[in-house]
Amino acid sequence: MTAPDFWSDLRLTTQARIGLGRAGDALPTSRVLEFQAAHAAARDAVHMPLDVDTVVADLADLGLGDPVVVSSRAESRGEYLRRPDLGRLPADLSAVPRTEADLGIVLCDGLSPRALAEHGVGLTRALADALGTFTIAPPVVATQARVALGDHVGEALGVATVLVIIGERPGLSVADSLGIYLTHEPRPGRSDAERNCISNIHPPGGMTYDHAARVAASLVAGARQLGRSGVDLKDSSRELT
Template sequence: MAESADTQAFWAQLRSTTQARIGLGRTGNALPSSEVLALRAAHAAARDAVHEPLPIDEFAARIAGLGLGTPVTVTSRAADRSEYLRRPDLGRLPADLSQITPGDFDIGIVLADGLSPRALTDHGAGLLAALATQLGDYTVAPPVIATQARVALGDHIGEAMGVRTLLVVIGERPGLTVADSLGIYLTHAPRPGRSDAERNCVSNIHPPDGLAYTEAARVVAGLVAGARELGRSGVELKDTSRTDAVTGGDTLVIAQEGSS
């Protein structure tokens, strides 16, 4: 039985507010063919985002053009994409860090392909430019590009760079609505063995539908300042966008203007 005009209008209004697949309708006991095909197309896009390699030379040239220094490229111990997906542990370990020259920098930034190299290709340069603007009061090391990378690979890179705070910009796991989303993982005093509880994450960065570059960079700048004051990052470092900065015990809450 066909949906009434009121029902169609109801679901159309809700669908305009979310990327979730809701109110898709039905044909008999099944989804309409158009929705089945759309789901298959989204699944194919997610798979492609995982397997499509990062165009290293082109991407490195774009990053170099931002004026933050010539980027160094490193890779994990995962030999190829297949091994990277089967062996997450190898993606957390560096193959060789001899190209990295240590220095005295406040901030290090690793641009990692993660589970969506496409996300880094699409948004990496724009997000890095926004981060450089927001972190202008700090010294920032030349960026590092990491392939076949998991978040914890950054701990080894950050230690080799000699930075006080590390930002890992990484392609997030693709879903059936978004295949090109970036996340930023902040680790203060990076070193091998840091746990996820010792990091802060800003995720869902993929304008225009996700978090904007400038907003993500603004939140990160607040977290960097908080980590330096607190002396650590992770679960004890909080971010809020609508309240004044308050300190309670060993937990620092960083205030931001606007909404997150």
């Protein structure tokens, strides 16, 4: 008869690997296979090419304007991973329209194109609903992109605030998580200290689209009132509920 597993109920509350057990002086075979599968999923998420055409078509249905596609100066996935600096620089922004809108939304594949493919359009829809009092520029899809590329796109759009939706680095528990990086008055040279991040967006296991959108709306309002984003800007969304 198998002994009761003390950890079974606790595992339901977390995606962390806890109470894995032992088989002699090693892990049970099932746990080793689970780890290998999670590692393979993380690697696949990094290297999976983004289906840009599908993302663009789905974004067009949101009614935010015709989506624009740009890329970084990294010419391949391998170069993107080896040269983070190239992922921060745009290859060509001539297709980006000057809008003078309040907000810009840039969807970047980042380190998990899978995350953007699965959650990017749904999160953009939630953001558009939550930020309905602001004018929003046509969405921009950026490939082989890092967060700072959004500063160049935001400046080209002429927006007051840019929201960069990006695939986060996959872990051994989650391979499809998105982050939102908010920068007020975007321009090249902005530092990470001048941004705000909303992380771990991947329903149903992580933050929901609506929750993330509420936090983003609160940060946008705060940035416009404060005149800047980053370490001085705090999330006040809980105070509004």
